[in-house]
Amino acid sequence: MSQSHRIDAKVGGGQIDRTKTLGFTFDGVGYQGHPGDTLASALLANGVRLMGRSFKYHRPRGPISSGSEEPNALVELRTGGRQEPNTRATVAELFDGLEAKSQNRWPSLRFDAMGINDKLSPFFAAGFYYKTFMWPKAFWEKLYEPIIRRAAGLGSVTREEDPDEYEKGFLHCDLLVIGAGPAGLIAALTAGRAGARVVLADEDFRMGGRLNAETFAVGGKSGADWAAGVVAELASLPNVRLMVRTTVIGAFDHGIYGAVERVSDHLAVPIAGKPRQVLWRIYSKRAILAAGAIERPIAFENNDRPGIMMAGALRAYANRWGVKAGERVAVFTNNDDGLRTAADLKAKGVDVVAVVDSRQGEEVIDTKGKLGLTQITIRDKAGRTRTVGVDALGVSGGWNPNVNVHSHHRSRPVWNDEIAAFVPGADGPAGLLVAGAAAGGLSTHAALKSGAEAARAAVEALGKQAPYSLPVAEDAPTKVSPLWFVHHGKGRAWIDQQNDVTVKDVKLAKQENFTSVEHLKRYTTLGMATDQGKTGNVIGLAVMAELTGRSIPETGTTIYRPPYTPVAMGTLAGRSRGKEFKPFRLTPSHQWASEQGAFFVEVGMWMRTQWVPKAGETEWRQSVDREVLATRKSVGICDVTTLGKIDIQGTDAGAFLDKVYANTFSTLAVGKCRYGLMLREDGMVFDDGTTARMGQNEYVMTTTTANAVTVFRHLEFCRQCLWPDMDVQLISTTEAWAQFSVAGPNARKLLEKVVDQDISDAAFPYMGAGNITVGGLRARLFRISFSGELAYEIAVPTRYGDALLREMLAKGAEFDPVVYGTEALGVMRIEKGHVAGGELNGQSTALNMGLGKMVSKKKDSIGMVLSQREGMVEENGYRLVGVKPVDPKAKLVAGSHFLEKGAAPVAANDGGWLTSKVYSPHLGCEIALGYLKGGDKKIGTRMRAVNLVGGLDTEVEIISQHMFDPEGERLRG
């Protein structure tokens, strides 16, 4: 029968829309529910109690709560790319067509083969893994870990891409109110009426909190109606923002809160243009935590069967959702709140067959029912036991104020005897007030009063007045008499149902001296995973307190950390996924290169052309070799826009460069450029590049592509913090200029066809630099070479970069120019022995690179002093060398280690390593650069390049790093 457990609308309609019916499936079976239902309430309405299997013992489980604290009813929702594991059925809003599946069971929820774990439970006590999978060591990787991994975990993750979008948002407010129960609602109303900018966030899809789940009156109407009235007024205030389905997940510094808004989780498919979820960063001047309280269980034998739930949840399902979780119900309580459940259910016509009140000396000691509760055993004051047939049991062990967010800055909750629970302690996040049940005020009146008071205090702190009046509401005392676990028998009594932690496990932890709460948590897994012990933590440590004879405050509590409830990775990522994970820049020649079918590679923050294949080339080396040979034969063009460019101006610009470069720049003639070596203060090489003097007080620095940002930051540090009175100004012009290297014997001839000035060797000698024009357009020309060829770098304003490239190719067509990419660039710089990424590794000195003489001792510069430290100036330290295999056909691998002939491949014999390797079409073999101990003295000798990972052991010849045109005749040509 459809919705067999729905209470007659005439008796109790609840806050569902019975005029509409929604269809959904659970494990493939079709059911019906109504708008306003959660998946859990709809399943219970259909008589389905069994919703999952426990983590370790695979015990049959149903929901114990009606909120986000739920440890048991974890399900997989949806299919395909939207499939989402470990979602609490108690907060999953029902929609038409929802597909849900149970988890952690095989082959089916009713018959789960891994249920054998339950029979083997004596072996699976706390610490089982630590003790069992210890040795032999070799078994761990091959045997134990795969088995454990297969058995562990709950839901499964889809392999398909998530089709939805996730956003990040920023909000600013005077007051953030967390939770829209009675305290939160009246706080928002008080502050909103006073004109404060208020954000009211609630994780539920309906504001009102417990008022929606209770029957008592507030201000002369039902609590739910009062809440709806307040929400309506708040919605009319332009200074108040209401955020339903929004969980505040963490308190961060300076009044910043994180929140997740589930914009579209309640829809089959998000509305076009709307994200699935939004991660909000809320900047607040004040905040009020009104997150309510969470009911806690009592541990007794077999207290985990489907049908056993919190008394407050049983009541919520009846009052809010019009669902009776059972036909014959019992209540087990240690406080007056549990009695409300019995009264409310009776009023709804449910057969309440037993009220077991521990304060009267009665206790539930055991239960029966394989896949769901069928019977409970009650022990009375005199010790006599009786059994009662029931299909639902509501348990109340009292209520724990929900202090979670208040603890995020390490504030320790303090124990309150009156309500037998932890309440927020001192030193919570600055500006955060706590109100309502979260502060320990468990009656409705107490919640309203403290909510209004907190709002008034928050608003007054901001300089506004906030008068308030309170509606009349119940103010019943708690009357709780602590009971944590029932002393009876040898069976298992669950504390943390999600992690299958029982009273026995706590006893074992105590026995093995893991008595501190932090040890207890790690040893037993109490309070871990998706629910983070929201229902189980306090009872677990109370049991430990009782076992160790300490008080609960002496035992202490673990600290809560963000996030309050689980957050999907996609939500944290937002739009930073796929190509948007890390934005990249396109070079001015990108369009042209795309047209040629070029291959691209990420370099720093850029996409650079890697090589440009010609028709018929099927393998990358063909293209790269051709680009290298053509450049060395005639002329090649390479986009070098990505190099960092910094304009440095001021009367102290030269002096400033002398400080930041190891070599001297103040003496550089105007119109010339120079290679510069920049050290870190610890003496290691930081970066290199050429810097040109464009005028008396004007330099242009280039940096490597990778370090453009960090060099600029470093220069600003030097300018502002070290030499604050230097007259020097910096501006990054990396993106302002499109810059091309034009290299090869015909470089000048090609450029002469596009530039307006005389650039003959006499007019524009090697290392010359200057402002020129290209068809009247301002441009810069530098005669520098990274390839070893006669070469220039020409720069034009970025928007003309594409035109300049096309112009050079067209006007220089007679020279058959090639455009080369980063691969050919790398080949030519290695042939020439120039250092780059593999050598500029942050662990190498100028001396290591063969550039030791560049570090001037005649002036103070960053890193100069520490570059002379012992250990960095060793005679036989690493020196940069060139390497080629003795057999020209042999392969080299970067990262290979140098070994002497016959030496065993062990660390003691390590002579250094290959930093970069390419195939040199010029030399007809693979070549490499490397750091070799005492390398300068080993030129001409033979060693081995050994790569144990790749299985390579190659005899190599150590040669000068300058492997091509060592005299530099070509570049001066």
Place this chain on the structure above:
Amino acid sequence: MIIHHPILGPRDAQEFVYLGDESLIDRPDGMSAGIEEFHDYAYNRTNPAGEHRELWYHEQGDRSWLVVTRNTVTHEITKVELARDVARAKGRTK
């Protein structure tokens, strides 16, 4: 965190890059100080649980280097100054 920039007002810490202890301003002069002194400068820092004066760079902003006085336990920020002003007050010039 929110850093109250002396020129630009309250800014989110995400806009900044953290460097470290304010003592990095106190760089010795390389022509007179030796390796020992530079070693102390480059490597030795106090690591207080409490008030800490530290360098932050407003990279996604106006490129100011700031000296932020922050409590490392509570993250409370009690003072924010332009590092250039701090450097000058320490007697640094050219």
